[in-house]
Every structure is written in C-alpha cells, then in structure tokens.
Amino acid sequence: MTDALFVLFAVVSVGGAVGVVTGRSPVASLLFMVATLASLAGIYVLLEAHFLAAIQVLVYAGAIMVLFLFVIMLLNLGHDYRADLRFGSWSLLSVVVVGLTASVLVQGITGSEADAFGGHLADPAAAAAIDLAVAEKGAVGAIADPLFTDYVVAFEVIGLLLLVAIVAAVVLAKPRGRSEDA
Amino acid sequence: MLAPAIYLSAALFAIGTLGVIVRRNAIIIFLCIELQLNAVNLAFVALSRHVGIEGQIYVFFVMTVAAAEAAVGLAIIISIFRHYETVNVDKFNVLKW
Amino acid sequence: MTSPALAYAADAAVAADGWVPVLPGAMVLLPLLGFVLNGLLALRSARDSSAALRAGRDWSPLVGDRRPATHTLPTWIGPGVMALAFGLALLNFLGMPAEMHDPVVRSYWGWVVTGELRIDAALQLDQLSMLMTLVVTGVGFLIHVFSVGYMRDDPGYPRYFAYLNLFVFFMLVLVLGSSFATMFVGWEGVGLCSYLLIGYWFSDREKSDAGKKAFIVNRIGDVGFLLAMFLIFGAFGTLDFAPIFAGTEGQLAAGGALVTAITLLLLLGAAGKSAQLPLHIWLPDAMAGPTPVSALIHAATMVTAGVYMVVRSSVLYSLAPTSQAVVAGVGVLTALVAATIALQQYDIKKVLAYSTISQLGFMFLAAGVGAYTAAIFHLVTHAFFKALLFLGAGAVIHSMHHAAHRSHTDFDEQDMRNMGGLRRHMPITCAVMWVATLAIAGIWPLAGFFSKDEIIWYAAAWAGAESNPFAGPYAAFWALALLTALLTAFYMARLMVMTFHGESRTGEDARRHLHEAPGVMTVPLVALAALSVFGGWINVPEVLRSSFAGLFGALPMTEWLHHWLHPVTHAATSIQIAGFGEAAKHAPLGGGEATWALLSTLAAAAVVAVAVRVVGSRKFQPASLDSGPEGGLRLALYNKWYFDELYDAVVVRPVVALSRWCWRAVDNRVIDGLVNMTGSVARLAGWTTSLFQTGQVNMYAFVLTLGILCFLGAAVLL
Numbered sequence: 001m002t003d004a005l006f007v008l009f010a011v012v013s014v015g016g017a018v019g020v021v022t023g024r025s026p027v028a029s030l031l032f033m034v035a036t037l038a039s040l041a042g043i044y045v046l047l048e049a050h051f052l053a054a055i056q057v058l059v060y061a062g063a064i065m066v067l068f069l070f071v072i073m074l075l076n077l078g079h080d081y082r083a084d085l086r087f088g089s090w091s092l093l094s095v096v097v098v099g100l101t102a103s104v105l106v107q108g109i110t111g112s113e114a115d116a117f118g119g120h121l122a123d124p125a126a127a128a129a130i131d132l133a134v135a136e137k138g139a140v141g142a143i144a145d146p147l148f149t150d151y152v153v154a155f156e157v158i159g160l161l162l163l164v165a166i167v168a169a170v171v172l173a174k175p176r177g178r179s180e181d182a
Numbered sequence: 183m184l185a186p187a188i189y190l191s192a193a194l195f196a197i198g199t200l201g202v203i204v205r206r207n208a209i210i211i212f213l214c215i216e217l218q219l220n221a222v223n224l225a226f227v228a229l230s231r232h233v234g235i236e237g238q239i240y241v242f243f244v245m246t247v248a249a250a251e252a253a254v255g256l257a258i259i260i261s262i263f264r265h266y267e268t269v270n271v272d273k274f275n276v277l278k279w
Numbered sequence: 280m281t282s283p284a285l286a287y288a289a290d291a292a293v294a295a296d297g298w299v300p301v302l303p304g305a306m307v308l309l310p311l312l313g314f315v316l317n318g319l320l321a322l323r324s325a326r327d328s329s330a331a332l333r334a335g336r337d338w339s340p341l342v343g344d345r346r347p348a349t350h351t352l353p354t355w356i357g358p359g360v361m362a363l364a365f366g367l368a369l370l371n372f373l374g375m376p377a378e379m380h381d382p383v384v385r386s387y388w389g390w391v392v393t394g395e396l397r398i399d400a401a402l403q404l405d406q407l408s409m410l411m412t413l414v415v416t417g418v419g420f421l422i423h424v425f426s427v428g429y430m431r432d433d434p435g436y437p438r439y440f441a442y443l444n445l446f447v448f449f450m451l452v453l454v455l456g457s458s459f460a461t462m463f464v465g466w467e468g469v470g471l472c473s474y475l476l477i478g479y480w481f482s483d484r485e486k487s488d489a490g491k492k493a494f495i496v497n498r499i500g501d502v503g504f505l506l507a508m509f510l511i512f513g514a515f516g517t518l519d520f521a522p523i524f525a526g527t528e529g530q531l532a533a534g535g536a537l538v539t540a541i542t543l544l545l546l547l548g549a550a551g552k553s554a555q556l557p558l559h560i561w562l563p564d565a566m567a568g569p570t571p572v573s574a575l576i577h578a579a580t581m582v583t584a585g586v587y588m589v590v591r592s593s594v595l596y597s598l599a600p601t602s603q604a605v606v607a608g609v610g611v612l613t614a615l616v617a618a619t620i621a622l623q624q625y626d627i628k629k630v631l632a633y634s635t636i637s638q639l640g641f642m643f644l645a646a647g648v649g650a651y652t653a654a655i656f657h658l659v660t661h662a663f664f665k666a667l668l669f670l671g672a673g674a675v676i677h678s679m680h681h682a683a684h685r686s687h688t689d690f691d692e693q694d695m696r697n698m699g700g701l702r703r704h705m706p707i708t709c710a711v712m713w714v715a716t717l718a719i720a721g722i723w724p725l726a727g728f729f730s731k732d733e734i735i736w737y738a739a740a741w742a743g744a745e746s747n748p749f750a751g752p753y754a755a756f757w758a759l760a761l762l763t764a765l766l767t768a769f770y771m772a773r774l775m776v777m778t779f780h781g782e783s784r785t786g787e788d789a790r791r792h793l794h795e796a797p798g799v800m801t802v803p804l805v806a807l808a809a810l811s812v813f814g815g816w817i818n819v820p821e822v823l824r825s826s827f828a829g830l831f832g833a834l835p836m837t838e839w840l841h842h843w844l845h846p847v848t849h850a851a852t853s854i855q856i857a858g859f860g861e862a863a864k865h866a867p868l869g870g871g872e873a874t875w876a877l878l879s880t881l882a883a884a885a886v887v888a889v890a891v892r893v894v895g896s897r898k899f900q901p902a903s904l905d906s907g908p909e910g911g912l913r914l915a916l917y918n919k920w921y922f923d924e925l926y927d928a929v930v931v932r933p934v935v936a937l938s939r940w941c942w943r944a945v946d947n948r949v950i951d952g953l954v955n956m957t958g959s960v961a962r963l964a965g966w967t968t969s970l971f972q973t974g975q976v977n978m979y980a981f982v983l984t985l986g987i988l989c990f991l992g993a994a995v996l997l
Contacts, residue, residue, distance in 0.1 A: 014193055020197075021198075021204070047227050052241050064249055072209055101988045102192040105991065108991060108994065130231070130238075146239055151239055154243065165249075169253040172254065173260045173261060274976075
C-alpha cells in the first residue's frame with residue numbers, strides 16, 4: 001500500500017516537474033508546479049513527516065504559488081513560448097550535464113549505505129526517536145520543541161530575514177515615478 | 183524507503199536545473215528554482231529517518247527562505263517588467279560589461 | 280718563559296690593561312664634522328649662486344670687497360678639524376706603549392648582526408693603524424693648509440673642503456677599522472671621495488670622465504676584495520682582524536689553495552686602489568683633480584691603502600708564498616713600467632703620477648718579499664716627499680696659471696715644455712722640490728734612501744733565503760728594482776731641470792707675472808721638506824751604522840720603526856722564517872746590505888748628475904711648437920706603452936659593442952617584449968574571459984552546473 005502510494009506520488013511529481021519545464025504558458029507551468037508540490041506533500045506523509053506535509057500544502061502550494069499566480073496575471077504573460085524555450089544542441093548538452101550531475105549526487109548519497117555521509121551520521125535509532133517524539137508531543141510538538149530550544153537563534157534570524165524580504169519586496173515593487181506624480 | 187526517495191529527489195532536482203538552463207521566462211526560471219528547493223527538501227525529509235529530526239527542521243528553514251526569496255524575486259521581476267515590458271532574461275543584459 | 284710568543288702574550292695583557300686611548304672616535308668624527316659644516320656652507324653657496332642666477336645678476340662669491348662667509352669659514356673649519364684630529368692622533372701615538380702586543384679594539388655598536396655574521400662598528404688601535412693615522416692626519420693637515428692658498432680663488436671653495444674632510448674621515452675609517460668589512464667601508468668611501476675630487480671641476484667633460492674612469496677601474500679591484508672577504512668569512516666565520524690573524528696558522532694550510540686564493544683576490548683589490556699593473560691606468564688620469572688632491576689622495580694616503588691592506592693581512596700573505604711572489608712581481612713590474620713612462624712625459628703632474636705608481640710598486644715589492652716594515656717605512660717617507668713634490672708642482676701650476684691668466688695668454692700650465700728657469704721666480708719651491716727629488720732618488724741621508732734601500736735589500740736577502748722556492752724570481756726582482764731606482768733618479772732630475780733650470784720657455788708677457796707661492800702654501804712645503812729630510816731616520820738599519828760608522832753613524836735613531844711595528848709583523852715574519860729559513864746576509868751577487876746601500880746611493884747621485892747634464896744640454900721647445908717624439912721607444916713611452924689603447928681595444932670596445940647589442944636585442948626585444956607581453960596577455964585574457972560574460976542567465980546556470988558536476992565528480996570518483 002505504502003509503496004504503491006509512493007510510486008503514484010513519485011510519478012505525479014516527476015510528471016508535474018516535466019510539465020513545469022515544458023509548460024507553454026506560465027500559468028500551465030504554475031499549475032503543474034502545484035501538482036508536484038501536492039504530491040511531494042503526500043510523500044512527506046509517507047515519510048512520517050506530517051507537520052511538514054501540512055506546511056507544504058499551506059505555505060508552498062497555497063501562499064507562494066498564489067503569489068506567483070498573482071504576478072503572472074498582473075504582468076499578463078504567456079504569449080511568447082517559442083522564444084522562451086531553448087532547443088537544439090544546447091538542450092541536449094544540458095540534459096547530459098544535468099543528468100550526470102543528478103547521478104553523481106545520487107551516487108554520493110546512496111553509493112554505499114555504510115559509507116553515506118562518511119558513515120558516522122547514520123543513526124539506526126533516528127526513525128524510532130522521531131516516532132517516539134511524535135507519539136509524545138504530537139507532530140507539531142516534535143518539530144517545535146527543537147525549533148524553539150536548540151534552533152531558536154536560527155528561528156529568530158529567519159524571522160528577521162522574512163521581515164527584510166517583505167520590506168524589500170515593498171520597496172522594489174512600489175512604482176517610484178508614479179508615487180511621485182501622485 | 184530512503185533510496186527511492188533520493189532517486190526521486192535527484193530526478194526532480196535535475197528537471198528543475200534543466201528548467202533553469204533552458205527556459206528564458208524569468209517566472210518559470212523561478213518556479214524551477216522552487217522545484218530544486220523542493221527536491222532538496224525531499225532529500226532532507228527522507229534522510230531525517232536515518233539521521234534525526236534535524237532534517238525536518240532544515241526543511242522548515244528552507245521553506246521560509248524560499249518564501250522570502252519568492253517575495254523579493256517576484257518584486258524584482260515586477261520592477262524589471264515595468265522597465266522592459268518583458269520577463270525574458272536574455273533581454274536583461276545591460277550589466278554584461 | 281721559553282718561547283718568545285708566550286712572553287709577548289704576557290706583555291700584551293699588561294699593556295692592554297695599562298693604556299686607554301684618548302677619544303679615538305673623535306679622531307675619526309672630527310673630519311666628518313668638518314664635512315658636515317663645509318657641506319652646509321657649500322649648499323648655502325650653491326643656493327646663493329642659483330638665486331643670483333635666477334635674478335639675472337652676474338654674481339660670484341669671489342668678486343667684490345668682502346668674500347661671503349661661505350668662502351671664509353672653510354679656511355678655518357677645513358684645516359681646523361684636521362689640526363684637532365692630528366693632535367688627538369699624536370696624543371694617542373705618544374701614549375701607545377710600544378710593547379703592546381694585542382691591538383686595542385674599541386667597539387661602538389653592532390653594525391651588521393645577522394646569523395653567524397657579526398660586524399661591529401669598531402676601531403682597532405695598534406702600532407700600524409696609529410702610524411697610518413698619524414700620516415693621514417699629519418700630511419693631510421699640511422695639505423689642507425696648502426689648499427687654503429691653492430683653492431682660494433675657486434668658486435667651489437667650501438665644496439672642495441667638504442670633499443677633502445670627507446675623504447680624511449673615510450681614510451681614517453679605512454686604517455682604523457677593526458675588520459675587513461669596516462675597512463671596506465673606508466675603502467669605498469675614499470674611492471667615492473677620489474671620484475668626487477678628480478671630477479671636482481665637473482663642468483669639464485674630460486675631468487669628469489677621469490673621475491668615472493678611476494671609479495670604474497677601482498670597481499674591478501673591489502670585486503676582488505669582496506670575493507676575498509667572502510672566502511675569509513667562509514674560512515674563519517668572522518671578518519674581524521684580531522681573531523683571523525690570531526687563528527690563521529691553525530686553520531689554513533700554509534701554501535694551500537684557499538689562502539692563496541684569498542691573498543690573490545686581496546691583491547686584486549689592492550692593485551685597483553694602489554694603481555698597480557694592470558689596473559694602474561686610472562691614476563695618471565686622476566691628475567685632473569686639483570693638485571693638493573693629487574698630493575693627498577693620489578700620492579700620500581688613499582693609493583697607499585692597498586699597501587696598508589697587504590701589510591695588515593701579512594699573516595695571510597706569509598702563508599701563501601706563491602701570492603707573495605705575485606705581489607712582488609706585480610710591484611716590481613709596475614715600478615719599472617711606470618718609471619719608464621715617467622721618463623718621457625711632459626705634463627709635470629703626469630710625471631709625478633707615474634712616479635707615484637712606481638713608488639707604490641716598490642711598496643708592493645717590499646710586501647711581496649715579506650719586508651712589511653720596509654713597505655710601511657717607504658709608505659711613510661713616500662707620503663712626505665711625494666706630497667711635497669705634488670704640492671711643489673701645485674705651487675708651480677698655481678704660479679703658471681696666474682701668469683697665463685694675467686697675461687691673457689693661453690698655454691698648458693702643466694706642461695714642463697712651457698716652464699724652464701722657474702728657479703729664479705720661485706726659489707723656495709725650487710729648493711724644497713730638490714730636497715724631495717733627492718729624497719725620492721735615494722740620496723743619503725734623505726728619507727727615500729733608507730726606505731727604498733731597505734726594500735731593495737730585502738728583495739736580495741729573501742732571494743738568498745735557504746729554502747725559498749722563488750729564489751730565482753726574487754733575484755730578478757732585486758735586479759729590476761735596482762734598475763728602477765736608477766730610472767727614478769733620472770726622471771726626477773729631468774723634471775727638476777725642465778721645470779726650474781735652463782732657459783725660460785714661458786713667454787715674455789707671462790714671465791713677468793710668475794711669482795713665488797704665498798706663505799700659506801710655502802709653509803707646508805717647508806714642513807714637508809723637513810720631514811723628507813729627517814723622516815728616514817726613524818728606521819736606520821743597525822748594519823749601516825756599524826759598517827760605515829763614519830758615514831752613517833752620525834744619525835740619531837736606529838730601527839725604531841722596525842721595533843714599533845714588531846707586534847704587527849712578527850707573526851708574519853716568523854711564519855716566513857719557518858718556511859724559508861733566515862734571510863741571507865749577502866745579495867745574490869755578493870756583498871752585504873751596507874755595501875749595496877753605499878753603491879746605490881752613489882749610483883743614484885751619479886744618475887742625478889748625468890740627468891742634469893743630459894737634460895740640461897737639450898733644447899726644449901714650448902709645447903705649442905713641439906710635435907712630440909718622432910717614433911720608436913720614445914713614442915711608445917710618450918704614449919704610456921699604449922695601455923689605454925690596449926684596454927680600449929680589448930675591454931672597452933667589446934663591452935660597448937656587447938652593451939649595444941644587449942640594448943638592441945635584449946632590452947628592446949626581450950625585456951620590452953616581456954613587459955609588453957604581460958600587458959597583451961592580460962588584455963587577451965580579459966577579452967577571452969569577457970566572452971563568458973554573455974549576460975544570459977541560462978548560460979550562467981549551465982556553467983554553474985558544470986562546475987558543480989566537476990567538483991562532485993572529483994569528490995565521488997577520487
């Protein structure tokens with residue numbers, strides 16, 4: 001059952017990804033992207049990461065993609081597909097290079113199970129510990145506990161980053177000339 | 183289930199990279215970058231079963247950064263579009279020299 | 280006390296404790312102070328002149344009622360610091376115990392302290408350096424006084440005294456330095472001052488070229504000196520005199536290749552500074568400088584630095600009999616060649632210059648035959664009578680110059696063919712120069728007789744030493760030295776006759792303006808004449824006194840210098856005796872020291888008489904009417920054996936051609952090419968890499984991915 005679901009989600013996410021790259025209009029790409037994100041959320045559930053699955057749907061598929069959609073519609077894009085996609089030897093070469101990169105990545109991570117990450121990071125008890133934490137504190141608490149204790153500094157920094165990003169977005173997107181006219 | 187998840191992650195990352203390389207539309211390039219980030223997130227989550235809860239916490243941070251990046255990036259695209267009336271990255275080349 | 284060496288060591292400890300030198304540093308620094316003060320005045324004077332020039336005024340410090348302070352103060356500063364330095368030197372000289380067997384080394388600060396090398400700025404006071412200091416400051420003082428009269432009417436008066444004081448400073452560093460390195464500082468410093476003073480009238484192209492020639496030829500010798508220092512440091516790990524000479528016998532094999540190399544390289548340095556063959560060519564040209572400079576630098580002091588250095592290193596030379604023979608050979612050949620050239624020169628200063636070279640050759644001969652005391656003895660007496668001859672010539676030139684200037688006639692004021700009969704106009708100068716001439720010719724009882732005779736005698740005596748491997752050459756050197764001594768008598772008598780006797784060739788107008796030199800010039804001349812007479816009496820060999828008691832016995836002192844320098848030279852002499860056996864009591868042709876001394880003074884007197892007769896009977900034309908010798912030996916001598924032409928063909932032209940080639944091929948093509956290439960390579964690299972800056976984001980992403988692939992691939996595969 002789990003394996004079948006994983007295959008289903010995997011196929012959908014890869015298909016969605018290909019759709020993103022080849023989509024004729026930005027809106028189509030965006031919708032393919034949403035499909036990918038959703039199936040990734042499913043895979044997160046299969047990997048026992050329930051909280052992340054929820055955030056994936058809420059934040060990514062919900063908030064960020066909607067933001068993209070707004071921009072696409074705002075700019076009224078989608079009519080220059082031919083000029084958009086590069087064809088020919090360039091694409092072939094890219095496929096080769098990217099494929100090699102991906103395989104090398106995979107090779108690096110899973111080449112030999114014992115050797116992965118130098119062998120010393122793999123903790124056989126990790127899965128059990130996560131499951132125990134989830135059972136004790138709930139899916140949110142299992143993440144939130146280390147986040148607000150061990151990683152609290154990083155958490156606050158990321159909050160600051162978000163604030164800066166918001167201010168920057170406002171400043172960048174504000175139409176300068178017109179506001180002076182107004 | 184580590185190995186299949188890693189393969190899937192690699193596949194998504196490759197497709198995302200390919201998208202960055204072959205598309206000219208800035209928005210789509212952006213989407214492909216998000217795709218790459220998601221591929222990495224998947225690897226993090228899969229590995230968290232073998233390493234520890236930290237993997238999932240990193241995913242949390244990556245998502246936040248992705249949100250910030252999307253906000254700023256899209257703002258830049260909007261202001262560039264106001265100037266050039268296009269989002270084709272080949273046209274943005276005045277900083278070339 | 281069985282061994283004499285032990286006795287010396289015991290004495291030395293007592294003496295070194297007992298004697299404290301009086302302000303040895305001030306002795307050296309006083310001339311430096313003079314240089315600073317005179318130098319400031321010279322700068323001031325130059326500023327005044329250029330200010331006047333800018334203002335368009337025709338101004339000279341010498342015109343007007345009163346001379347500016349820049350041209351009166353040096354009169355007191357220049358000779359003043361010398362008098363003080365001489366006083367200090369005399370004080371130290373008189374205070375120094377004669378039995379002191381270890382030098383007093385006064386170290387001021389560590390000058391070069393790096394790794395194993397340690398060179399102190401230190402002065403070494405011993406019998407030799409004190410004697411040299413006395414000569415440098417004493418004769419130097421007299422020449423400074425003379426200069427006041429000689430250079431009075433020169434616009435560069437303060438600059439002249441600044442250079443002269445600086446020279447004395449460096450000369451004192453040279454003789455008082457306690458290591459080869461400090462000696463080298465003085466060595467280069469006097470070279471610099473020599474260059475500055477030869478080219479003192481630098482606006483004259485020929486004179487500034489003469490300065491350059493002296494400088495460049497000296498560089499060749501200096502390379503030898505430097506290489507010798509490297510070898511010495513390599514062998515001993517120090518450059519200080521005391522430990523080197525104390526530890527030589529144990530560390531260097533007698534007659535070994537290393538000590539021979541060191542001494543031959545030192546000889547090269549000495550030959551450059553002391554104008555010995557084959558590096559003698561600069562000294563005659565150095566006569567372009569003011570005549571008192573020639574007297575001080577190119578006769579009395581600087582050119583004897585080579586002799587001083589060889590005597591200072593006498594221990595090393597005694598360990599290398601081959602080098603000694605080379606030193607003697609170079610010396611006697613130089614003496615002979617220079618003396619022959621002097622026979623056929625007309626420029627009064629050139630004759631004296633070649634005479635100087637010749638006498639320096641005698642000193643080298645002395646050092647080469649191990650007669651180090653005799654070398655220093657001749658150095659001292661030569662300083663007296665050659666300074667006197669040069670200053671006398673200076674007085675003559677001064678007078679001739681004024682005559683030419685006042686009568687508005689143009690003739691070479693240094694050419695003896697334009698002189699003649701000056702005795703009537705300059706009686707004092709004539710008299711003192713005759714004293715010097717007889718002294719240099721070796722006439723008893725003047726200074727040159729004793730010193731030169733001792734050198735010639737030692738050449739003979741060491742030729743007869745029991746196991747001397749170079750007995751044959753030494754005998755030949757002795758014979759050549761005798762011949763040269765007779766030539767000396769001849770050319771000096773010729774100079775005197777041509778200058779002071781016979782018909783006047785100066786011309787009616789000019790002759791009326793000829794006059795005796797002023798008192799400030801004649802007083803030093805008379806003082807030096809007295810020294811030329813009595814200077815030889817500091818070292819009258821005992822044999823002479825006992826053999827011809829009636830003739831020689833009247834002299835007051837005996838072998839004083841020999842005993843005085845004994846602490847410095849005894850080590851070398853004992854090495855030599857250990858190697859060769861005792862010096863012989865008879866010359867190769869038979870006859871003892873006294874016999875040959877008598878013979879040589881009689882022969883010299885005879886030659887002087889003949890020269891006066893022969894030269895006096897010849898009719899000379901003024902230089903403008905005389906075309907010079909027709910051909911044959913006389914022409915060769917007149918042209919100085921064509922040394923300059925030979926060097927020009929063998930060294931100068933090839934070097935110039937090579938330089939030209941280097942300029943055209945190496946500099947213009949290779950060097951410039953390389954420099955330009957760095958530019959064009961950078962341009963090309965910039966142009967090439969700018970091609971990657973397509974401005975296409977996709978391209979960047981692709982290249983980025985490629986880079987990641989490369990790194991990851993390397994990480995995974997390797």
